Amino acid sequence: MVSLLLISLPLLPVVVMATTLCHSRLLALCRRVCERVLRFFHGEVCVKSTHAYVFSECTHGQAASVLATFDLYARTHASVSIGPEKGEFVDEVVKREAPLRVLELGMHCGYTSVRILRLLPTSGKLLTVELDPLTAEKGEEIILVAGFKNPQFQVLTCSSAEAISSLPSQLGESCLDLVVMDHDPEQYLPDLLALQRGKLLSARCVLLLNGTLEPGAQALLEHVTARPQQYDIGHQFKDMVEIHCHMPTHSQGEVS
Numbered sequence: 001m002v003s004l005l006l007i008s009l010p011l012l013p014v015v016v017m018a019t020t021l022c023h024s025r026l027l028a029l030c031r032r033v034c035e036r037v038l039r040f041f042h043g044e045v046c047v048k049s050t051h052a053y054v055f056s057e058c059t060h061g062q063a064a065s066v067l068a069t070f071d072l073y074a075r076t077h078a079s080v081s082i083g084p085e086k087g088e089f090v091d092e093v094v095k096r097e098a099p100l101r102v103l104e105l106g107m108h109c110g111y112t113s114v115r116i117l118r119l120l121p122t123s124g125k126l127l128t129v130e131l132d133p134l135t136a137e138k139g140e141e142i143i144l145v146a147g148f149k150n151p152q153f154q155v156l157t158c159s160s161a162e163a164i165s166s167l168p169s170q171l172g173e174s175c176l177d178l179v180v181m182d183h184d185p186e187q188y189l190p191d192l193l194a195l196q197r198g199k200l201l202s203a204r205c206v207l208l209l210n211g212t213l214e215p216g217a218q219a220l221l222e223h224v225t226a227r228p229q230q231y232d233i234g235h236q237f238k239d240m241v242e243i244h245c246h247m248p249t250h251s252q253g254e255v256s
């Protein structure tokens, strides 16, 4: 018995490590299953009830009232909007960077879109992407209710990947100064790479990432931190972070 203990003692760290790894993977898996189940049951209800509440309770034509009504709704209902605190972080970035062309991936009911639009100059434009057609319709209506009109903004009802491939025709000669990613974290890195391949980011482009704890977002952060010449990680607030991209001008060649 003693000899058995002595033989197995060196294996103890391996056993502890393997158990911890399995445990954390299991926890991550459980968390994802719970999120999917909740999203399945709350998804449509959330969009319709958010839209109905904001539409009926806000003062039409006033972006501030639309945002305050979203925030009021989120106090008593499930909501995926970024909310007032992270919203102020977005505001700071938009005010500081003064972007002219903004791409939002993951519009949902338009909360972040309205926050951004109210700070854009008249020559600015927001392209906002939403995969789900019903959500896109409801979100667009809220943006119109807030007092914004086409062509200040355009809703692209498709996946982020499809939207990115259609961007050259949407943007013409312009490039994106700000990209907000709050859609599917697994798409964050592929979408960033596609934007770079298409040379769609301006030399001073800022990337705002929500949900930095998600594995997909972590993959993007690893990509970014491994390339300090191309990116700077800027301010962070909760699970939102800003990344400054130093894109070469077209004549300076490809980005890896």
Ligand SMILES: C[S@@+](CC[C@H](N)C(=O)[O-])C[C@H]1O[C@@H](n2cnc3c(N)ncnc32)[C@H](O)[C@@H]1O
Binding pocket: 080, 081, 082, 083, 105, 106, 107, 108, 109, 110, 111, 112, 113, 129, 130, 131, 132, 135, 158, 159, 160, 161, 182, 183, 184, 187
């Ligand atoms: C967390 S919500 C965005 C919330 C929004 N930023 C706000 O503050 O109101 C994520 C949205 O992204 C959409 N989405 C998920 N995957 C997507 C994809 N691959 N392309 C475009 N939209 C996507 C979902 O349908 C959902 O409406």
